[in-house]
Amino acid sequence: MRIGFGIDYHQLAEGRELWLGGVRIPSEKGAVGHSDADVLIHAICDALLGALALGDIGQHFPNTDEAYKGIDSKILLSKTFEMVKASGWRVVNIDSTVTLEAPKIMKYALAMRETMAGILGVGVGDISIKATTTEKMGFVGRGEGLVAYATALLEKV
Numbered sequence: 001m002r003i004g005f006g007i008d009y010h011q012l013a014e015g016r017e018l019w020l021g022g023v024r025i026p027s028e029k030g031a032v033g034h035s036d037a038d039v040l041i042h043a044i045c046d047a048l049l050g051a052l053a054l055g056d057i058g059q060h061f062p063n064t065d066e067a068y069k070g071i072d073s074k075i076l077l078s079k080t081f082e083m084v085k086a087s088g089w090r091v092v093n094i095d096s097t098v099t100l101e102a103p104k105i106m107k108y109a110l111a112m113r114e115t116m117a118g119i120l121g122v123g124v125g126d127i128s129i130k131a132t133t134t135e136k137m138g139f140v141g142r143g144e145g146l147v148a149y150a151t152a153l154l155e156k157v
């Protein structure tokens with residue numbers, strides 16, 4: 001077994017789409033980034049890479065590379081999962097938490113779990129998504145940004 005941890009931050013701004021867990025969430029503000037800025041998928045990619053001790057998402061998919069400009073992060077998750085498989089591992093389960101002030105995202109959690117489970121070759125019950133605010137404190141509380149945390153457990157095939 002191998003365990004990995006990932007964390008990701010993005011700024012929030014008006015005029016951007018908000019993508020989380022591969023699903024577009026209706027929101028006044030969206031995440032700013034080189035890709036679609038899906039903070040949850042990015043944290044999960046880092047957790048998977050962490051479990052493999054293969055560095056981080058920025059090394060594999062540089063935000064200076066035009067190839068990744070505006071890219072759907074589901075493609076990055078799929079490419080990361082290819083590395084998991086190529087290394088001889090499979091995903092056991094993933095747990096995650098998204099920290100943001102607004103909007104409320106839990107009604108989209110099942111859609112996000114289904115989307116990511118399909119990419120990672122696991123069941124919906126193997127992907128957990130939780131959400132919290134920071135009780136109005138700090139940059140998350142002011143709606144300036146959002147954070148996602150994820151852990152991943154891998155098992156040798």
Ligand SMILES: [Zn+2]
Pocket residue numbers: 008009010033037038039042
């Ligand atoms: Zn990111």
